[in-house]
Amino acid sequence: MSKSTLLRAASLFLGILLCLVSVPAAFAQTEDVGESVAEPAYTSVSNKTIIHEINPSYYDLYLQQGESSSFTVNFKNNGKKALDVEPRLVSVPESYYDFDESWIAISPANVTVDSGAEQEFTIEVSIPEDADGENYQTYIAFADDIMLDPEEYYPQYVNVMYLSVMVPVYQKIELQTCYIYDTVEAGEEYEYTTKIKNVAARNITIDPEVTGYDYSFDESGLEDAIEISAPSVLAPGEIADMVIRVPVPENATGSYSGYVEMNVDGKENYGYDPQIDLNFIVRQQPSVPYVKTFETRTADPITIEVSTYAYGSDSWLRSPPKNEVPSFELNLKYDSSPVDMTLVKITQSGSISVGWNNFPVWSNDDAIYQNNDRYYTETYTIPGAIGDWELTILPKNTENFEYSITFGDSE
Numbered sequence: 001m002s003k004s005t006l007l008r009a010a011s012l013f014l015g016i017l018l019c020l021v022s023v024p025a026a027f028a029q030t031e032d033v034g035e036s037v038a039e040p041a042y043t044s045v046s047n048k049t050i051i052h053e054i055n056p057s058y059y060d061l062y063l064q065q066g067e068s069s070s071f072t073v074n075f076k077n078n079g080k081k082a083l084d085v086e087p088r089l090v091s092v093p094e095s096y097y098d099f100d101e102s103w104i105a106i107s108p109a110n111v112t113v114d115s116g117a118e119q120e121f122t123i124e125v126s127i128p129e130d131a132d133g134e135n136y137q138t139y140i141a142f143a144d145d146i147m148l149d150p151e152e153y154y155p156q157y158v159n160v161m162y163l164s165v166m167v168p169v170y171q172k173i174e175l176q177t178c179y180i181y182d183t184v185e186a187g188e189e190y191e192y193t194t195k196i197k198n199v200a201a202r203n204i205t206i207d208p209e210v211t212g213y214d215y216s217f218d219e220s221g222l223e224d225a226i227e228i229s230a231p232s233v234l235a236p237g238e239i240a241d242m243v244i245r246v247p248v249p250e251n252a253t254g255s256y257s258g259y260v261e262m263n264v265d266g267k268e269n270y271g272y273d274p275q276i277d278l279n280f281i282v283r284q285q286p287s288v289p290y291v292k293t294f295e296t297r298t299a300d301p302i303t304i305e306v307s308t309y310a311y312g313s314d315s316w317l318r319s320p321p322k323n324e325v326p327s328f329e330l331n332l333k334y335d336s337s338p339v340d341m342t343l344v345k346i347t348q349s350g351s352i353s354v355g356w357n358n359f360p361v362w363s364n365d366d367a368i369y370q371n372n373d374r375y376y377t378e379t380y381t382i383p384g385a386i387g388d389w390e391l392t393i394l395p396k397n398t399e400n401f402e403y404s405i406t407f408g409d410s411e
Helices: 003-019
Strands: 053-055 058-062 068-076 083-085 088-090 104-107 111-113 118-126 135-141 145-147 160-166 173-175 179-185 189-198 209-216 227-229 239-247 255-261 276-283 290-296 302-310 327-334 337-339 342-354 369-382 387-396 402-407
Touching: 058 068, 104 135, 111 118, 118 160, 179 189, 239 276, 290 402, 302 327, 302 387, 327 369, 387 402
Parallel strands: 058 160, 179 276
Antiparallel strands: 053 068, 068 118, 083 111, 088 135, 104 118, 135 160, 173 189, 189 239, 209 255, 227 239, 255 276, 290 387, 302 369, 302 402, 327 337, 327 387, 342 369
16 A cells, blocks of 8 residues: 555544544434344454545435435445445434434445445435424444544444434424413412413323422422323324412412423423413411501592502413402591591403403414403592591502592592
8 A cells, every 4th residue: 555545544534533423332222213223243443444435424404394305425445355335324422312214215225345446325314294303413334343442432433424414393382371470378279271282293292390499588388289280192283271270378478480391292391392480479468557647738628549450460360269359448547536438439440452462373262352450449538627647558359559649629
C-alpha cells in the first residue's frame, strides 16, 4: 500500500471517529421502538482493519407522520477481497428515540462488493401515521467491525453512517380549559368537571395527577387532598369528562397553586401537551368588622353604599356548593350612639360574554353565554347630623368590597 493511500485511510478513519458516539454492544432497540434488530458477530478493530468509504457519512431528514423519503448512499470496498455487505441498523447510545427497523428499507438488502468496487444503496424511510413526534436517530452499519476502546463504555462501530429524522411533535390532547381559579372555604368539598379530547390519530393513555404544588401564607393542606378521576384510555376524537375533587380541610388557610399533569402515554411532558393550572384561595369568613370613622359638617342626609365584585372565576366548572350571595352586616354610630340604617336598594349585576370565546368549539355544548365579572351592591340612607360617626362593615361570602359615603342628595 502506498504512503498516500495510508494517509488517506488514516484521515478517513479519524473523520469517522469524530462523527461517531458510543453505541451498545447489542442491537436491541428501546421500548419505544417496535421490533429489535438481531445482534451481529462482532469483529474487533486491529491495525489491519479496512476503513471503507461511505458517502454521505451522515444524513438528516424532516418527515411528517405518514410521509416517506429516500436517498442514496455510496459504499466503496477499500479491502483487497470481495466483501459481503448487509446493511443493518445500530442503536445510537443515549438516544431515547431509536428507529423501528420496519420504518427503513435498504436496497439491495445484501450484496457482494468486489475489492475496489463501489455499490450504491437506496435508503427509504417511511414514518407511520401514528408515530410520536421526536428526533429519531440510528446508525446504518455496512460492516461489523467495532473498536474496543477500554476508555469507552460502549464499543464503537467503524463502517457506519449516521441518520437523523426529525418528526414534528403534534399535540395529542386538547383541554376545555387550561386553568381553574376559584375561592373555596375550609371544611367544604368541591368538584370541577372539565372536558378533554384526544386529537391524536390513535388511542392514547392518560394518568392525570396533581403535581408541582406551592402554597403561600400558612399551609393550605390541599396538596394531599385533591383527587382526579378520568378514563385511562381515549380513542381518536373521543371527548371525555375529567373530575377534579377538592375536599378542603377544616384547618386549611392561605392559598394554593399547582397543576394537573396529564401524563399522556406515560411520557414526560416537554411542553407539547397542555396541563391544567390550579389556583385556590382558601377563604375565611372574618369575625371582626372593618371600622371607618368620619365627620360631618352639615345635617344633610347620608347615603352609604357598599359593593363587591368577583372576577370571572371558574365556578362555572364547579358542581355544588355554588357561590353564596355576598352580603354585609353594617352598623353605624353617631356620637357613640347606635343609629338605625334604612336599606333602600340591593343591586346585582354582571358582565356576560356571548359565546365561549376562551374555549374550543367542541367543548361548548349548547351554552352560548359566559359569566364574567359579577357585582353586588347594598345602599343605605340615614338622616344627617353634624358630628362624629363610626361605621362598621362585616362582609360575608366575598374577599373584597368597596364603600362610599355621600353627604347630601345622592341623586
